[in-house]
Amino acid sequence: MDDTKTANAPQQLSSRIYARSYAGLEIDPDRNISDDAVVLWRIIKLVFKNRIRISFAIIGIVAAACSQLMIPQFLGDAVDGALGLAGQSNVSPDIAREALYSAAIFLLGAAALRGLFTLLHSYCGESLGHLIAFDLRIAFYAKLQQLSFSFHDHVHTGELITRGMLDLEGVRSFMNTGLLRVLLLLILIGVGAYLLISTDLILGLLALSFLPFVIWKSSVSQLRLRELWWTLQEKMAVLGRIMDENLTGIRVVRAFGAESFELEKYGVGSDEAYDLAAERIKIRVASTTAMTFVYFLAMGLVLWVGGLRVIDGQMTVGTLTEFLAFMTILQLPVRQLGNVVNAFARTLTCASRIFGILDLQPVVADKPGAVGLGDGIDKIKFENVVFAYPGEGQPAVLNDISFDVSLGKTLGVVGPPGSGKSTIAHLLPRFYDVTSGRISINDIDIRDVEISALRQKVVVLAQDPFLFTSSLENNIAYGNPWASEENIYDAAKVSQLDGFIDGLPDQYETLVGERGVSLSGGQKQRVVIARTTMLQPELLILDDSTAAIDAGTEQRIRQALKMQASKSATIIISHRLGTLRHADEILFIENGQIVERGSHETLVEAGGKYAALFALQSKEGEEAVAQIGGVKE
């Protein structure tokens, strides 16, 4: 059998996916899905963390299996008892009746015990599943929150959500449908085999003759199913991504009338996933039914050979009944074996997808012995910073950038799209680490500072911020949930939101739709400004934060922010030169390099790129352009 091929397929697949998603990031691109055995071992370790429950589960299983195995014996006794009289006259009817009664009572007792122990082990099993799922869920969430931007840049949220939802569920269901059931099956077969073989060697062996086939068949389909599950889960994640994007970008889809195209895109993904799912079912059905068939064959053999022996008088009818009853007990487990195999395949897949995330380490993390930031920020310094986004073949987007800002000062940054302005902003709170060079605060390299301390003081107002589906108030107080009402009102005032909010029927309780869909562009930006000023950062970085706000409102916001400016250092990135006009220093960035620097006046005087830009935005400049030609004449 070509084990290697089947075993490698998911690995190749995974490395392909990893190659795309994680290349050179937080994970070794050559990393393959861990060995099945390793994954299984990790799950088992998780299971055994909860000693009490697993012990009870095992006790329950052993006891339930034993009581179940007693049932055939009692049945056999009962049949013999009933027959005893029919056949022989030397047994008194009373004794036979008594035998019947006691068999009945034992039967009842065994069945009740079996039920109780089944309850015990099923409950323990299921709760173990939930406990494990709980641990994994928390770990998953915590890990995702920790992983750096470079990871999230490359892994689609839809994909992560699929893992958190579907894969976690796959691991959870494993305890009862997989691990414990296998145990039950093993005990049933093991103890039963012992009992049968010790009763009658040949018949016992015949009764168990279906086992080798079942074992072979299930391991073959296990391998195949494992591969299928892996591809299927990947496909489902892709489907999840398609749907997630479609719903998130619904306005674009609608605006372009692209519904049918989107449906087509989805249809392709869906069909692929269906084919895999169907394949899976076919394999499962084929193996389950074949196993059942072989099992019945064994039963036929027992009937035949056993019957012959009873006729020959080598065996009682009761013993034969016992054999057959025992085989009946195995019928359900054999039928379920297919499910168990399927569950194993599914869980190994799901678990390795979850462990795959849990094993990642954030590239940006506290160094051992990281320090706090002391009282306050005096000086922020970029020294010959070079930066390329993590990943293979990524070009340097910042080249040899050096500047500094001190407390109470403002640095302005301008430049064409893609010149690297936002990148500078992202380096300061260590969303990414510099490739070379150094960023320091109060002369301490920020890589030696505790991230939490750093991010408390350095806050970026991102260019495409996220708003939460929650009240306006909660959104404004997001970074500081303990803020007093006054603080919130003040922040709203600073960002010129107060008038708007007061005009709303629910005021601060107004629900903000997902990502702020129910707000206008400018309102969204102002909520974010309010949210950031609440934090009272010591280094505030505004990344083009007023682009969607009209000049008047912006002017008022700026005025309000100025009050706070003396207590912090500010970096303003903007395309509106008016916003930068009063900065202590302005950097003009192009292609990741500082091409001009100086105050507004010196830059205008120098007559370079900044001056040209200014000319375009100053009234005179604009009037001049209007003469030459603009949108329309």
Add this chain to the structure above:
Amino acid sequence: MTTLNRAAEDRDTTRPPRAVVGSQISIDEEIFGAAFDRKVVRRFAGFVKPYTRTMYLATAAVLVFTAAQLTIPLIISYAIDEAIVAGGGEQILMLCVIVFAAVIAVNYGANFLQDRFVGLTGERVIFDLRSAMYAHLQKVALSFMDRTEVGRMMSRLQGDVNSLQEFLEHSITVFGDLVLLIGIVVIMLTLNFELALLTLSVVPTLVLVRLMWLPRARKAFRRARETNSITNGALAEGIHSVRTVQGMHREAVNLELYGDKSRENLWAHLRSAKFAQAMVPVIDTLTGAAMAIVVVVGGTRVLDQALDVGVMVAFLFYVQRFFDPIRSLTVHYSIMQRAMASGQRIFEVLDVPLAITDKPAAINPESVEGAIEFRNVTFGYHKNQPILKEVSFKVNPGETVALVGPTGSGKTSITSLLNRFYEIWDGEILIDDVDVRDYAKVALGKHVAMVLQDPFLFTGSILENIRYRTRDATREDVEKAAKIVGAHEFISALPLGYDSELEQQGNNLSMGQRQLLSFARALVADAKVLILDEATANIDSYTERKIQTALQRLLEGRTGIVIAHRLATVRNADRIIVLQEGKIVETGTHDTLIDKNGLYAKLYALNYASFDDLPDEIINNSLTAPVRS
């Protein structure tokens, strides 16, 4: 809540923390039903309908399978009675074994067909359901989508569909089991009526216990479901917002809150697990009781020679098989209940009315002139809160009109209406003198191209993104559009050029670059009407100027609506419409508006005032101070 408390102390305030994770939209949408909801089942049946033929085959297979299953104990009992006990000898035994072999072969075939048919059809139906939901969502009104979260929708599209699937996995055999159940009862009754009745006398007890168990179990299951959906929602939010969370340093608080939610979820599940298993000992005990009855009553009869021992053996087999389906139905009750609840949530999505649909006689013209007219349009997103009030204006074909006004004045809303994202309250919106409601929606998508205020890009190559609307656009078309918006340079600088893959929402590009791509996407669409909503807000004036010069040629013969706060962007428009709080306050060219000295003049002044900080009073009442050199 330790972190929360500690932090609260740090801050020394008495205010309760307002920290929350997960959506704050109330969960009244979570409607849960019984394990067997007639309506859901009926709707479900509708989805099975296309596969009626397969289902007939499956049913036939189930019947054959069940018959075979039922025959097996009969053969055994016959073998024991006739060949062994009655001393019929080896021939009869041989015969029995041969028949047995034939029956299990039939059993195998039927079992195979049954499982395969049921399994494949079930899977197909599940995929159909998901597709139907997804297709429906493509048509649902935006006003509905605004109120729903992607995460929750995804939880229906994936989580709920998945629990149907789980149900299917477990219940492939349930259908056959149910038929089997009936078959067993019938056979037992024919074998020995009295003994059968006695044996079945345990069933009422079962029913009684179940009745007591059901309502409480149902509540527990429902709770578990609810908390699941809440935790998943919080997870989705956590993933989507991760940059903000890290930037605002909320990881610890969020983890704590998420932990609370998950813990609640855990407790709910543990509770429902108790209920799910509670019926097991009951059923097992009753199985034991039924067997005991067979043994005592049947055994006595055998002793009295009133019953063949084979019949008794057959009964014992049947009793065990009889309770198997009941057991699996009970153990899987939670799965079934979950499936029903999920079915309901799925059908809820399918039942969302399509507020905006094409009229039967909707037109889809090949081309339009591009004349746009708003006539007394009144519109709002919420009842009694009009956003646009009696807005009327006209844009002639080939004309470029600018919409300006303070933030929140309704500019974006106007463009949304033109594309019929929402239904207006009053008035009319006309394109070429035809009401937009008379156009097919595809026609609007075809003739009106938009650059939205939020540039949204899809995962995929730059090329595919730019020609998103126009699948048949050639590489040259795409490059041409990219050149116009000045994106060509940076695209060709990428190692893979136009084939470079974008990450989610274009995360690996700068904001301005994303805006340029979204701009190019609208240009490639080659539509008669072009709407630019802050299309260059994140772009420097220099680049913008270059775009405008190129755009000028492109707009020739097209109708344009341009929205911008940077007034330089719009000053050369043919006409400028000034909006304030949803009303048009002024219209005219740049020069006339400046002369008019109204809101536009004020905004214009402020655009430059930013260079010399004006005192507050001037900013606030700058209407009085027209600045014009």
